[in-house]
Amino acid sequence: MKKLLLPLVALLFFPLIYGCSGSKLLNYTLTEQDAAQAIRELLNAGARNGSVGNAFAKENVITTVFPSEVAKVLNTLNNLGLSRDLDRFTTSLSSATTTSVERAIPVFASAISGMRLGDAINLVKGGGTSATDYLKANTGSQLRTALTPVMQNALAEYKLNEQWDKLIAPIKNTGVGSRLNLDLSNLMAGAVSEAMFRKMAEGEQLIRTNASYRTTPLLQKVFGRSW
Numbered sequence: 001m002k003k004l005l006l007p008l009v010a011l012l013f014f015p016l017i018y019g020c021s022g023s024k025l026l027n028y029t030l031t032e033q034d035a036a037q038a039i040r041e042l043l044n045a046g047a048r049n050g051s052v053g054n055a056f057a058k059e060n061v062i063t064t065v066f067p068s069e070v071a072k073v074l075n076t077l078n079n080l081g082l083s084r085d086l087d088r089f090t091t092s093l094s095s096a097t098t099t100s101v102e103r104a105i106p107v108f109a110s111a112i113s114g115m116r117l118g119d120a121i122n123l124v125k126g127g128g129t130s131a132t133d134y135l136k137a138n139t140g141s142q143l144r145t146a147l148t149p150v151m152q153n154a155l156a157e158y159k160l161n162e163q164w165d166k167l168i169a170p171i172k173n174t175g176v177g178s179r180l181n182l183d184l185s186n187l188m189a190g191a192v193s194e195a196m197f198r199k200m201a202e203g204e205q206l207i208r209t210n211a212s213y214r215t216t217p218l219l220q221k222v223f224g225r226s227w
Contacts, residue, residue, distance in 0.1 A: 047109065
């Protein structure tokens with residue numbers, strides 16, 4: 001008789017226990033504070049997500065770093081007998097820019113930490129890459145400025161300034177050269193910031209759509225449901 005009663009008691013109380021636990025989850029109200037912190041966690045995770053892959057590979061680093069009009073001019077340098085210099089430059093630029101992406105993470109982390117979120121709940125509910133888009137729209141120019149010293153250090157480390165000055169000498173004093181932005185550290189900062197935003201957008205989508213990427217209790221609580 002006792003053996004029969006125990007399972008029956010368990011069956012009676014299990015729904016009550018489950019119901020209390022489930023109701024806590026169902027009754028959770030998303031607060032502005034939780035939403036803001038979750039957005040920051042999401043963006044930080046995105047900034048550290050994966051790598052830039054072949055974005056700055058030697059084969060395509062010129063078209064990745066430089067605007068089309070500058071890239072076009074650089075590619076014509078082969079006709080001026082500077083193919084060897086251009087090849088050496090692209091090799092160094094590829095290494096410097098890829099290294100700079102990793103060094104850019106603390107700069108982005110600082111911007112995320114200090115970012116003012118006017119309506120974090122809407123960013124949570126917005127889906128897609130709304131958090132990354134918000135960060136880019138509100139801090140993009142400041143981030144690019146903050147990244148410039150990182151780029152300048154990379155230029156010095158890989159001795160790119162000397163190579164760059166030699167490479168652009170034939171076009172610097174021409175009408176074409178005077179119209180182009182040839183500030184290498186500025187161009188690199190722009191390319192690296194765009195690469196970082198792409199990483200963050202990819203990471204944001206993974207967190208929003210894949211539970212295995214929600215690595216903190218807050219990410220699980222905020223992004224583990226549809227609002």
